[in-house]
Amino acid sequence: MPEVKDLSPLAFHILLSLLDGERHGYALKREISARTGNKLVPGPSLLYGNLNRLLEQGLIVESGDRPDAHLDDERRRYYAITPEGIDAVQAEARKMKELVRLAGAYVAL
Amino acid sequence: MWLFEVLLRLYPAGFRAEYGDSMRLAAREDLAESGWLIFAWRMLTDFAMNWPNLLLTELWQDSRDACRNWARHRLTTLIAVLSLAVAIGTSTAVFSSVNAMLFRDLPFAKVDELVMLNYHFAPIFKGKSAVEDWVRKSQYLSSSLSYSTGSFQFGEPGSSLQVKGAETTANFFTVLGTPVWLGRGFLPDEDVPGKTDVAVISHGLFEQAFGGDRSILGRTVTIQHRKLLVIGVAPPTFDYPSGASFWPPKMFDWDSLPKTGVTFQMTVGRLKPGLNIDSAQSAFWAEASQTMYGQSATMKPNLMLLREAIAGTALQSSLLLFASVLAILWIACGNLAGFLLSNFASREREFRTRIFLGARRGRIWQQILTECTLLGLLAGSFGFALAIVATRWLAAYQSPEAAFMQFELLDWRVLGFGVGSAILCGLGCGAIVCLSGGWRWRHAMTIAQVALAGVLLGLSSRMTESLLHLQRVQPGFDTQGVWTASISLAGTDLERTDYLKRSLERARQLPGVVDVTAVDYLPLSKGGFAGNSYRVPSRHEPVFAIVVDTAPGYFQTVQTKLLAGRDFNESDARVAIVTQDFADLYGGVQQVLGRKLETVPADPDSPTVIGVVESTRFVKLSAKASPIVYKPILKRDRSFFALLVRGSIQPNDLGAALRAIDPSVPVYDIKPLKDRITDQLKRPTYLAAIMSFFGIFSVVLTLIQVFGACLLQLEQRRKELAIRISLGATVSLLRRFIAGKLAYPIWIGLIAGFVLRWPADQLLEKMLTEEFLAAGGIDWVSPSLMGLMVALVLMLATRGIALLDPWKHLKAE
Numbered sequence: 035m036p037e038v039k040d041l042s043p044l045a046f047h048i049l050l051s052l053l054d055g056e057r058h059g060y061a062l063k064r065e066i067s068a069r070t071g072n073k074l075v076p077g078p079s080l081l082y083g084n085l086n087r088l089l090e091q092g093l094i095v096e097s098g099d100r101p102d103a104h105l106d107d108e109r110r111r112y113y114a115i116t117p118e119g120i121d122a123v124q125a126e127a128r129k130m131k132e133l134v135r136l137a138g139a140y141v142a143l
Numbered sequence: 144m145w146l147f148e149v150l151l152r153l154y155p156a157g158f159r160a161e162y163g164d165s166m167r168l169a170a171r172e173d174l175a176e177s178g179w180l181i182f183a184w185r186m187l188t189d190f191a192m193n194w195p196n197l198l199l200t201e202l203w204q205d206s207r208d209a210c211r212n213w214a215r216h217r218l219t220t221l222i223a224v225l226s227l228a229v230a231i232g233t234s235t236a237v238f239s240s241v242n243a244m245l246f247r248d249l250p251f252a253k254v255d256e257l258v259m260l261n262y263h264f265a266p267i268f269k270g271k272s273a274v275e276d277w278v279r280k281s282q283y284l285s286s287s288l289s290y291s292t293g294s295f296q297f298g299e300p301g302s303s304l305q306v307k308g309a310e311t312t313a314n315f316f317t318v319l320g321t322p323v324w325l326g327r328g329f330l331p332d333e334d335v336p337g338k339t340d341v342a343v344i345s346h347g348l349f350e351q352a353f354g355g356d357r358s359i360l361g362r363t364v365t366i367q368h369r370k371l372l373v374i375g376v377a378p379p380t381f382d383y384p385s386g387a388s389f390w391p392p393k394m395f396d397w398d399s400l401p402k403t404g405v406t407f408q409m410t411v412g413r414l415k416p417g418l419n420i421d422s423a424q425s426a427f428w429a430e431a432s433q434t435m436y437g438q439s440a441t442m443k444p445n446l447m448l449l450r451e452a453i454a455g456t457a458l459q460s461s462l463l464l465f466a467s468v469l470a471i472l473w474i475a476c477g478n479l480a481g482f483l484l485s486n487f488a489s490r491e492r493e494f495r496t497r498i499f500l501g502a503r504r505g506r507i508w509q510q511i512l513t514e515c516t517l518l519g520l521l522a523g524s525f526g527f528a529l530a531i532v533a534t535r536w537l538a539a540y541q542s543p544e545a546a547f548m549q550f551e552l553l554d555w556r557v558l559g560f561g562v563g564s565a566i567l568c569g570l571g572c573g574a575i576v577c578l579s580g581g582w583r584w585r586h587a588m589t590i591a592q593v594a595l596a597g598v599l600l601g602l603s604s605r606m607t608e609s610l611l612h613l614q615r616v617q618p619g620f621d622t623q624g625v626w627t628a629s630i631s632l633a634g635t636d637l638e639r640t641d642y643l644k645r646s647l648e649r650a651r652q653l654p655g656v657v658d659v660t661a662v663d664y665l666p667l668s669k670g671g672f673a674g675n676s677y678r679v680p681s682r683h684e685p686v687f688a689i690v691v692d693t694a695p696g697y698f699q700t701v702q703t704k705l706l707a708g709r710d711f712n713e714s715d716a717r718v719a720i721v722t723q724d725f726a727d728l729y730g731g732v733q734q735v736l737g738r739k740l741e742t743v744p745a746d747p748d749s750p751t752v753i754g755v756v757e758s759t760r761f762v763k764l765s766a767k768a769s770p771i772v773y774k775p776i777l778k779r780d781r782s783f784f785a786l787l788v789r790g791s792i793q794p795n796d797l798g799a800a801l802r803a804i805d806p807s808v809p810v811y812d813i814k815p816l817k818d819r820i821t822d823q824l825k826r827p828t829y830l831a832a833i834m835s836f837f838g839i840f841s842v843v844l845t846l847i848q849v850f851g852a853c854l855l856q857l858e859q860r861r862k863e864l865a866i867r868i869s870l871g872a873t874v875s876l877l878r879r880f881i882a883g884k885l886a887y888p889i890w891i892g893l894i895a896g897f898v899l900r901w902p903a904d905q906l907l908e909k910m911l912t913e914e915f916l917a918a919g920g921i922d923w924v925s926p927s928l929m930g931l932m933v934a935l936v937l938m939l940a941t942r943g944i945a946l947l948d949p950w951k952h953l954k955a956e
Contacts, residue, residue: 059162060169077189078166078173079154083197086161109164 041126044076044084049093049123052115056097059085059111085113093119144174146183150190155201156505202513209514216486219851220518223482226844227522227568230475232529233837234468235561239534240461242556249450250381252320253413258423259452260287260410261445271334271395274312278412283426283446287412288318289394292385295367296631296809297352305631305811306348308366309387312394316343318413319383325349326360326375334392339399342366342391343375345382366391367400368635383453384409411449420448459910460830466906467602467837470595472564474844477588479522480572481848483515484585485855487576512573519569520562527561585852586888592848593889593929596841597896598903601925603831603838605904610831613824619722619759619768620666621702624657625816627665628786628797631809639780642804647694649800650788657790658700661776663692665785666701666761667819675772676743679728685743688725689761689769692776692784698756700789701816707732708754716778719750724758725770740772750774764823787816830911842929846936849885853940856881865949878941889933897926 041049047066051057057065059081067075076084088094097112115123137143147170151163174182213220251257278287290311297306309315313334316323323343333341342364353359363370371391382388393400394408414423424446431444451458487494494507575584630646632639643661650659664672676685695711698704698720706723721735729735732755739751750772758768776784788797794813801810857864864877872880900922 059165060172063169063173075185077185077193078162078169079158079189079193079197081169082158082162082166083193086158107168109168111165 041122042084044074044080045088045093046123046126047074048081048084048088049115049119049126052094052113052119053123056099056112056114058113062113088119089113091118092116093122144171147174147186150186153190154194155198156503156509157201157204158197160501160503160506201509205510205513206517208510209517212486212490212514213518219482219486222847223479224518224522224525226847227475227479227519228525228529229840230468230472231523231526231561231564231568233533234465234472234564235526235530235557236533237461237464237468238560239530239554239557241458241465242554242560249453250319250321250378250383251449254450255448256414256416257319257449258284258412258414258420258446259449260412260427261447261452271312281412281426282430283414283418283423284412285415286314286318287410288312288315289408289410290315290384290390291394291408292387294631295389295400297348297364297366297388305809306366306388307386308389308391309384310393310397310400311390313392315390315392316377318411321378321381323375324378324381325357326373328375329392334395336396336399339391339393339396340369340371341374342371342389343377344373344390345377345388346379347382348388349376364389369400420446460826463907463910464830464833464837467599467834470599471837471841471844472568474592474595474841474848476568476572477592478844478848478851479515479518479568480575480588481585481851483511483518483572483576485851487511488855488859508577511576512570515573515576516566516569519565519567519572522568523561523565526565530561589848589852589885589888590892590895592841592845593892593933594895594899596838596845597893597926597929598899599834599841600838600929601896601900601922602903602907603834603836604925605907605922606827606831606834610824610827613765613827616760616764618666618764618820619703619757620816622815622817622820623702624789624791625701626788626792626794626797627812627814627816627819628788628801628810629783629812630786630801631783631811632781635805635807637805637808639782640777642808643694643777643781643784645804646786646801649804650786650797653788653790653792653796653800655791656788658696658788660697660700660787661694661784662697662787663776663779663781663784665787665816665819666759667764667823672762677772678741678743680730681728686725686728686770688721689771690774691761691771692774692779692781694776697773697787700787703759704757706755706757708736708752710754711773711775711777713777715753715775717748717750718753718775720754720756720773721752722756722758722768722771724768725772726752726755728770764820765827785812842932846932849889849933850936850940852885853881853937854943856884857941857943861947862953864944864947865951865953868947869949869953874945877944878938881941881944882937885937889930893926893930893933896929900925 044066047069048062051062051065051069059078062085063076063081085094089096094113094115097114099112134143147167151159151166154163170182170186173185177185274287274289278284281287288311290309292307292309294305295308311329311334313329313331316328322328324346326343328343329341332338344359344364349355349359359373360375361372363372365371366389371389377390391400414420427446428444454461497507498504578584632642647659647661650656672689672691674687674689676687679686693711695713695715698710708720711718711720719740721740723732726732726735729738735752735755737752740749742749756773759771760766760768761771762769786797786801798810798813802808860881864881867877867880868874
């Protein structure tokens with residue numbers, strides 16, 4: 035499995051979204067856009083490029099579970115977070131928290 | 144959505160195959176939500192930001208796969224890459240010379256307006272105002288300059304430094320559009336006699352002779368014993384014409400600088416704005432027809448672009464080499480494609496499995512194209528290293544006129560050619576593999592390769608044969624043990640005949656000397672020769688003959704046979720010795736002896752023939768012997784001459800003995816007479832060597848290709864052959880069967896090569912004006928040799944059939 039380096043902001047948001055359950059690509063995009071107040075609106079190649087990288091790193095997997103056929107489009111691909119993915123998102127959050135703590139000593143937050 | 148579909152097609156094939164459908168779905172929903180303008184903006188920015196990263200990621204993955212594949216086929220990969228590298232390297236090197244001559248900027252402004260007039264009929268000898276009047280009335284020129292080049296003694300008396308210089312008109316730098324680098328150019332009236340003692344010096348002379356000291360401006364330098372005021376320094380690398388190191392505006396003050404040899408007046412003009420070369424030539428010929436040159440049968444007036452005039456014959460031979468290397472490049476591409484076809488044929492199962500598992504054909508093609516392009520680039524980088532070496536070699540053989548157009552590899556056109564040919568070769572081979580893996584393409588390539596290799600082999604054998612013929616030519620004199628030394632008395636106050644006699648005497652006293660003589664123009668000299676027209680009984684028109692002034696003993700020194708009469712003695716005057724071909728114009732040796740020659744125009748002091756010697760190739764080793772009239776130099780008051788000394792002497796002793804007579808007289812070019820023949824053979828040897836290399840290399844590449852194709856036939860038909868053996872077929876029958884599968888493209892290639900030889904020969908004769916080509920004819924040897932080598936290769940490649948074990952291959956059945 036490829037080594038996990040620092041997560042990009044988009045990869046972090048993807049993992050955060052998947053903590054709530056499986057999502058397909060476009061649902062992830064909508065959720066990330068809404069969560070960030072449209073500050074981060076990933077285009078298709080950016081989103082799927084990140085998903086591809088997370089798949090290669092083993093932080094997410096493609097899910098075999100699908101909704102009912104009448105609610106689903108077979109071209110959609112669903113993704114789920116793996117335990118490694120959960121570890122990675124926790125580690126990234128801790129790192130951010132530490133950064134905020136360090137910054138708090140110098141600037142008013 | 145059409146914009147999205149277009150962009151989607153541009154994404155790497157692997158990414159598109161994996162996420163294309165999901166992206167399309169997401170894009171459709173996005174379009175419905177956000178409106179087309181925002182959607183289009185998002186798609187474009189998304190593509191621009193992420194496409195390079197996605198492409199690089201996929202290319203990196205394909206590259207790693209390619210490396211793994213090459214590692215499995217090390218030897219064949221190495222052969223394919225090296226053959227393409229040699230082809231790209233040589234073609235880039237040759238292109239750099241073509242580029243230097245045809246495309247690179249010359250150090251002149253608007254160079255395509257500059258033309259060279261090969262026969263000068265401008266009234267240059269009538270003075271400046273006559274020239275200005277001629278240009279003013281010209282239908283095609285807006286301005287013109289004239290120059291004459293020569294070799295001059297530079298420095299104070301006692302210095303033996305000889306530099307090349309060009310006496311010019313005052314508008315030399317203005318018409319060329321080349322501003323001086325330091326100081327000033329000539330003032331408009333500085334070529335008027337009395338004001339001409341100024342000079343612009345070259346940047347090289349400024350650096351080497353004066354250490355780059357700018358205070359040289361306003362100081363005087365001594366050239367040919369005359370003081371010239373330095374007023375400017377030419378730009379770095381500018382040494383037009385003929386590697387000139389200084390330029391005095393003395394074209395209309397002809398006698399003020401003593402000359403040391405034959406000089407030619409050249410005229411360069413700038414065309415009127417908007418006039419093209421064809422119109423200018425028409426106007427030029429119309430004007431020339433009114434002059435004596437227009438009526439001449441032998442001296443055709445011509446006006447040509449200065450760029451072409453500078454490149455001269457070197458351009459034509461470079462174009463010939465370029466055509467040859469393109470053929471080699473094609474053959475090498477054929478080899479690479481052959482290697483790739485075999486390679487991908489052996490991986491067919493891998494590709495089929497991947498397609499079965501869902502990989503799209505586009506993804507497979509992308510991988511093949513990436514692999515092929517990488518191979519091309521790898522070969523290109525090796526080739527570029529080779530080109531650096533080859534370019535230095537080519538530059539050493541450049542003509543002096545084009546010497547300042549240095550071969551430059553770091554030129555965008557040359558770099559573009561090198562990189563472009565590497566990528567195109569790779570992509571082209573990849574396209575062949577993608578579009579068809581079948582034998583149709585392979586046979587087509589074999590036909591082209593065999594045909595081109597046959598043509599190149601034929602041309603190289605003709606050039607080698609011509610060179611050997613040239614080396615065997617008897618010039619009519621013997622160079623063995625003969626040393627030459629050039630001496631210039633120009634600008635000195637010495638009594639010239641007296642000095643000549645003293646130098647002959649001094650040389651005679653050297654130990655080991657057998658014969659000593661003097662001559663004004665040495666045979667096979669690059670410096671030119673003098674001549675005169677003579678009226679002879681056998682011809683209505685006057686005959687042009689070379690006139691050479693010699694001292695007594697010349698024919699004995701160079702071992703030219705005296706056929707009748709006698710040699711000169713010291714008291715001879717108004718006598719001549721002629722060559723046999725001149726005598727033949729009078730009806731034979733006896734008919735010319737004792738005859739007074741009739742010069743044109745008539746001269747009351749015309750000489751009487753006292754001897755006849757054998758004919759001599761005086762001008763060029765490759766040109767037929769010309770009629771020569773020898774005259775006694777001791778009565779001719781020559782300002783320059785060359786001493787010829789036969790015997791076992793030390794060249795330094797000769798130089799020291801001559802300089803001891805008068806240190807102010809420059810003695811230079813002390814070298815064996817043999818070197819002049821070697822100089823004449825230098826360029827033909829170079830062309831024959833490089834063409835031979837091309838011929839042999841193309842044949843080797845073709846044989847490798849045939850060998851590879853034969854092995855692939857064996858590999859693909861292994862099971863069929865096993866069945867045939869088990870049914871009783873003999874090994875020799877099967878070898879003929881396999882060879883027969885490749886026979887028809889080889890036969891067609893051999894025939895095509897044989898047919899193409901004729902136009903190729905015509906092209907060769909048109910391009911090589913060096914006159915050293917031996918007569919061409921129907922060449923059966925090259926195609927026969929080629930056919931024989933191909934047959935041998937087929938025999939070698941099919942040897943494996945004898946080792947085929949039918950039971951091993953039919954076990955499954």
